[in-house]
Amino acid sequence: MKRLITALVFFAALLVAWQLVYNARIWSPVLVPSPKSVALYLWENTFKPGDGAGGANPNRWQLFFAVGITLKRLLAGYFIGLAAGIPLGMITARFRPMRDTLGVLALGLQGLPSVCWVPLALLWYGQTEAAMLFVVVMGTVWSVVLATEAGVRNVNPIFVRAARTMGSRWLHVWVKVIIPASLPFIVSGMKQGWAFAWRSLMAAEIFVSILTGFGLGQLLHYGRELNAMDQVVGIMFVIVFIGLLADKVFFSPWERFLHRRWGTG
C-alpha cells in the first residue's frame, strides 16, 4: 500500500510539473502539448462514442486496432525468435564448433542495433509485413541464443551426473534437468528478447509504411508528419504502458517464482 502511494505521488508530481511547464509557455504548444490535449487525443481515439455533432466518432477504437496490429506483429516475430533461438542456443552450448561459429555470429549480430536491419529488409521484401517480421525476428533471436547458451553452459555438471545415476538418459536429461536448470538464464534471455523485439518493431513500423494495417509506430510516424504533438506523445504513452504491462503480467510473476524456488534475489 505504501509503495502504491509513493508511486502515485511520484507520477502526480510529474504530471503537475508538465502542466506547469506548459503554463509557463517557454516553448510553443506545438512542441510541448498540454496534458489535457494528450488525454483528449487518447479519449477521442479510444472510447469516445460521438463526434459532438450527433454523428459517430470516426476515430473510435482506432488506438485499440493499432495496438492489436502491433501486438500481432510483435508476438509473431517474438515467438519465431524464441522457437529458433532456444534450440540454436542449446546446440551452440553443446558443440564447440558451433560455439566458435554461430556463437560468434550471434554475439556480433546481437550488438547490431535492430534498426540497422530495416534498409536490408526493405530492399529484400519491400513495403510488406514480411519486412517487419524479419526485422523483429532479427532483433529477438540473437539475444535469446546467447542467453540460452549461457544457461546451458552454466548447468552444474553434477546435476547431470546425479540424473544419469538415477537412470535418466539424454532426452530425459535435457527435458528434466538441463532445461529446468538453465531456466533462470532462459527467462532473462526471453525478457531481453522481448525488449529487443519491441524496439525493432517500432523502428520497423516507423520506416515501413504499408496499407496492411496501421500499427503504433505508423501512428507515431504520421503524428510527426501532421505536426500533431498530442498524437506523438499519446502514442508514446501507449507504448510505455504496454511495455510495463508485459513486464508486470508476464515476466515478473515468472521471475518471482524462479527466485522463490531457487532462493536467489
Added chain:
Amino acid sequence: MTLQQELAATPSAKLVVEGVSKTFVTGRDRVHALDRVTLRVNEGEFVCLVGPSGCGKSTLLNVIAGLEIPDEGTVLTDGAPIRGPGRDRMVMFQEAALFPWLDVFDNVMFGLRLKPGLTNREREEVARYYVHLVGLERFLHANIHELSGGMKQRVALARAMAPNPRVLLMDEPFAALDALTREQLYGDLQRIWEERRKTIIFVTHNVREAACLGDRVVLFSPHPGRIREEFRIPLPRPRDINSVDLAEHATEIMRALKGHLRATEVQP
C-alpha cells in the same frame, strides 16, 4: 504392489571389482588414478574407502557407478558386469546435487519416476516413506534452498535410496558439514542402514568417520592409486564417534596411513 513388497523387492548386491586400472591424461600430465584395484564387497556390507586426496578412491566410486569407464578390469554386481550408470547403484555426492527447481518431494520422486513397474500412487508412497525415514516429513514441500546443509544431505540420502538400489555409493557426503551436524548424520545413517541393509561403499578421507561407519575400512595410497591394507571394525552398532574403542581403531588405521604415505613419498 504394497510399500512393504516394494521395499523388500530388491536384495542388496554382492560387488566384485576385478583388476581395475584408470589413467587420466590432462594436457601433458598423466595421473595414474587406479592401479589394478581388486575389491570384494558382500551383500549388505558397509565398506569405507579411506585415503588422502588423489588416491583414486573417488575414481573407483565413479567406476562402480558407471560414470567412468576403466582402462582395464571389470566391475560385477552379482556376477553381471556393469555397463554405464544404472538405478541398481545410486550415488550420493559431496554436494547434495539436489535439483533446486524441484521441492523435496519431487527430488525424491525423480529417480522413482524413472523406475518401471510402479504406479504413481505407489511411487508417492515410497517417496513419503523415505522422506519420513530421514526425518524430514515436515519439509516435504520445502524448497531446496530453505534447507540446511545437513537437511540437504538427508534429502539426497532419501533420493538415493528411494528407487531401492542394490548398492549405495557415497562420495564424501558429509565432508562439507559442520561437526555437530555430521555426528547427527552418523547416527541417522547407522539407523537407516540397520533398517534397510544396503550394500554401501563410502568414500572419505576422515579416518574416524570410516571407523565409525564401516564394517571394513579399505586403505588407499596415491601415485598410483592402490589398495594398501584392510581393517575390520568389529564394534557393535550403533557406534559413537567419540568412543574410546573407536578411537583405538582409528588410531591404528591412521598410523598405517601415515606409514604408507611416507613410503610413497620416498620413491619419486
